[in-house]
Amino acid sequence: MGEDSVDRGSVALFGARLGGSAVGFASTVYFARELGASGLGVYFTFETVVVLVAVLVRFGVDSAVVQRLASAADDAERARHLTGAFALVAVPLTLVAAAVLLFADAFSSLVGLAVAPLVVAVIAVETGQWLLLSALRGERRLATSAGLELGGELARVGASVWFVVGGAGPIGLVYGLLIGHAVRVLAALLLLDTGFAIPTRETFHSLLSFSTYTAGMNVSHLAYSWLDTLVLALFVSKSAVGTYEAAWRVSLVVAMASSAVGASLSPTVSAWASSDAYGRIETAVTESLSLGLVLVVPAVVGAAVLGGPFMAIAYGFGGGALLAVLVAGQLAQSVKDVVQSTLLGLDRPRAVFVTNAVGLGANLVLTVGLALAYGPLGAAVGTALTAGVAAALQWHALSALIDLRVDWHGLAVQTGAALVMGVVVFAGSRVVVPDSPASLLALVALGGVTYAACLGVHPPTRARVVGLARPDGES
Template sequence: MAEGVDRDSLALFGARLAGSAVGFASTVFFARELGASGLGVYFTFETVVVLVAVLARFGVDTAVVQRLAGAGDATERARYLTGAFGIVTVPLLTVTAAVLLFADSFTSLVGLAVAPLLVVAIAAESGQWVLLSALRGERRLPTSAGVELGGELVRVGASVWFVLDGVGPLGLVYGFVLGHAVRVLAALLLLDTGFARPTRETMRSLVSFSSYTAGVNVSHLAYSWLDTLVLAIFVSKAAVGTYEAAWRVSVVVAMASTAVGASLSPSVSAWASSGAIERIEESVTESLSLALVLVVPAVVGAAVLGGPFMAVAYGFGGGTLLAVLVAGQVAQSVKEVVQSTLLGLDRPRAVFVANAVGLTANLVLTVGLALAYGPLGAAVGTALTAGVAAALLWRALSSEIRLRADWTALAWQVGAALAMGAVVFGASRVVTPDSAGSLLALVALGALTYGACLGVHPPTRARFVGLARSRTES
């Protein structure tokens, strides 16, 4: 894979890992301060914000990455960015009117009277992703990663302060709004791309691309948030709190794939413009291995230590739920890499079709299973949906390039993960994972075992040693 993609992936992954570590620690704190129901209120608010903001953005943020990455000069980039905000403005105003008009319904759903805050949060959520996408379109992933991390630190810090001050779940809402506002301001200050009046061709190009990626974003929205919304409406806020606590742990293990996908798309776009198809094929093969390097051992780890982890960290159950959600990230990781490559190749229609089918499967599986079996049913439906979408996207990309997986590297990952699981399971018979200290010791033992087993494979060892050196020298 090109060194730039590796390095940018590492920068984004590192920032998101740090942000997730901070977010996880804060969730543990909030769970103990507010309980599963209190967390559920906040997670429901966040779900509504993300859901509505994705609809308002109309997929234009993904179009911004692709169009800015392929733009010929600064003026063209400025036109695309300005045009993107123009496209977002109309649906955002419509959403604002709807939230204020149906304020009582949103209050009933969330459990707090927060309609004005919803409007501000939706605007900030939409703005931050357009601006972060512009940074990625400039091929400045480390900068966008830093902005993401800074906003997360502000969110957590403000939320902790408000909760300690006795504000309750509303304090988490205040923190969310402040964190997003910081991201918007920071991205605006750091962007090299300015603003310029868009041409008719600019708007046509953005709308053409985003009309497909809007469907992709809705599908991703359903995959990430539909289950939470169903639980909030039909089950309870406590179920939402438990489910989201487990879900956010599972998402951490897939951050490598999201980082790889985010860095791969603009690079593929540039390579495709110059006809470097072999470079794309090589990068996809290596990206698939890198994307799964944390997910594979996490599946085994969640199966062995999922129950103790949920009990020690949050004070409530959900071990099986966590294991199912982590397993679902295998297919989601493959989907991230393949989908980003198709978008970089300017094949949004293929991505749209695959995600439309995935969305239909999600509506049937996740909603049906969630209503029948609660959080665990929602987790199974979500995992199956990711598998359907990944298979369809793989088939679509294989018709564009020679799509190959490095089966030797993947086999080493699976073997190392199974060895790790055996070691940790045996150790857990001696050291009971019923406290933070014993649990961390077992996790550390597992990480060392997995790393040592991977290190025996020369190509994998050389890959990560080279990546570490390039990052140190950059």
Template sequence: MSLDRSSVALYASRIFISLAGFLSTVYFARELGASGLGVYFTFETVVIVLGVFTRIGIDNAVIKRLSGADTDYQRGVYLGGALVLVVAPFVVLSTGVLLFATQLNTLVELAVAPLVALTLALGTGRELLIAVLRGERRVATSGLLELLGELVRVGASVALVFDGYGVVGLIYGYVIGQVAAVVVGTPLLRTRPRRPNWGTFRSLFDFSKYTAGMQVSFLAYSWMDTLLLAILVSKSAVGVYEAAWRVSAVTMLAGQAIGTSLAPAVSDWMSSDAVERVEHAVSEAMTYALVLVVPAVVGAALLGDAAMSVLYQFETGGLVLTILVAGKVLQATKDIVQSTLLGTENQRVAFWVNVVTLVANFVLNLVLITYFQLLGAAVATVLTAGTAALAQLWYLRRIVDVRFDWTALGWQVAAALLMGTVVYGLSSQFPPTTVPRLIGLVSVGAAVYGLVVLGHDGMRERFLGVLPGEQSANA
């Protein structure tokens, strides 16, 4: 499993998801401003945070157990067990949302408590659907379902904002996107829930008790900073920070797609003692997970200020964007290592590393946001991602021989530096003060980088190897 068809299909769907999300965010920022955007992002943050505590790692356990099950009946039992296990957390959290509606509405600065409870139910169902599809080894289909939900969300949100609904339109659009994913995704499942037993619950819980910690740590890297900015600073700060974060997140698409396909494949290989395949896959995964991150660091350093001002019409955010993009080098490494640890049944290690870094992230965010606001949030997130990546990599090297392809990585760096030289020269002649000029500079940079990267024989062969007709597809 290197950059195989399932990874590429998921990667392609997420490219479209990110493009749709990026373009819509530009539109919403111009229509609603940083403060309006910040209100929506605060609502979204609350829903996602509560969703993680509702699922308590069950969705990752579903992927693991279904991918290792021998029969449809076994898969159905695990699905039935998962549905039972998420009911109690959902009831507790949704009840809490309604009981503390006043405080929640004050935080978001909008009366959203009933919508939060509704979206929590829909989001939990959506994540379980995606988990089942991935457990059935239908990674590409899960990616298409994600894409559908995002396109519906964006389309509904744009229509509602255009019709004058403002921030409320964004929230309604989010709910509509979740409904679409659940309605379309349910009939796609090949697995049907069956009555679980105590052994089912134990099996799911034995895995989820560790992956729950990893999901909570995901909050630290993706949402804790946003939540603390909403509480300690302002909704305008949230809007600027999240806009920068979402641009930086595009660079993670390759790593996330590869990591998603990597975990179940590693599980299969380890069960058949094919350790050398794991080692080769990890080496390749590290290389291709950084294929977008490396040039993005150079691009953000050169064009970060222009991107935030020209696209979003924000006066700040360029330096924050550069720091966040640079941090994705560490985050991408962490994602690949963590996926491999899960596949090798070392979720306990990943859990404890993430628990420690979660605490560190909270403390760093609390202190640095208080003194440095947006920059503090970005630095805190980068520091904790780096700590987690190094700790998990140290442990993984005790299990398998992890080798970096320094030649390919060096080629990426050289290509990015050449790209930066070209972009810098052109930007001095054609300053990126308008959208067409900014897009033109980005396009030229991407072309230069792509051509140079493809000059590397190994990378060129690997990329050509995933084109249609080169290998069988995974549905």
């Protein structure tokens, strides 16, 4: 498996996530208009609670599954690791379920709905979903896992729309979330090559030795992704949650390239490291950094120019400055996606744990403090700063292991193309005022064409994009 396989696996996952995000965005626009910012905030609060509690159940085992299956010697070893992973999460899942049901009133008060049994159900199905998708990635079947991600999102949105049309309100979105996860679990069980086998003591030790550190990584990631929302839900309002999460999910779209690159890079780096192919790892990291930022750089410029009109037209409420800050924060997060995945592939979970622990501390101070002081915009600034701290720490950790090189020329081309795009779009907005969906889409399309045309004059970038389009089977 070479660098082009990393690219192709990344593209498969990115394409699926882009499609899923497009569907998710369209549904969020619909739900925002049907339920309002407050109704949307109720669902986002439920999802925040589920995701934060679910990390206690998985404690990094899903990340361990990717690495251990990718480096396993044979099918039997893979089967033992997958079975061991399910066994490891069974006890914390039981304890968490009991705690949620015991404190059902508190959960219902936080969310705004009587949802404790649904919290337990969604956590259980989500845990199985991520273990099985991680197993597919450990088999280096990125395209398959990507397809399941997209299929589950389509099922979630379809079910949610059906319930909302039927008058279910915010609880309909919860039912849709449960159905989407269940679809992924059933499909993954049918498609997974790895079977199940009785794990050994060594199996559990292998998984725990890795997950003990990656649990800290997951806690830090979830705090980065969800702590701000939880603080807003507790101390501000459900309306603030709805506005913030709507902007946040748009910002995540621009970082999908780096996220997909990272998901593809980790198992591949693991395989290369086992054969001492460190030169290939260094080359792949350099190219992955450029690929991971290819959408983020223009998105920062685009959000600065069109963020306000976009939020007003798409959702019917403000948040342009909020969106611009959140998108800018994805620059650092994109670098972190690539660097962290490389560290995990090199079997350095301790370095990931330490850097994320420091990042978690920064997150608690910056995000919570700024959110309490300045509301959603303060939360966004704190989140962006936290990503920068974590990315810098992990870059330092990885530089001690391999020769890190940045393609400064390629990044300069991307930045220049984005600035040209920004000027063209700003000038266009003076002629075509972005006050309707049609005019906004026209300006976005103008920006996309301009950026692509500018990148096209750079031969290495053009050659790489053409190379990604060549069929080469599943990665």
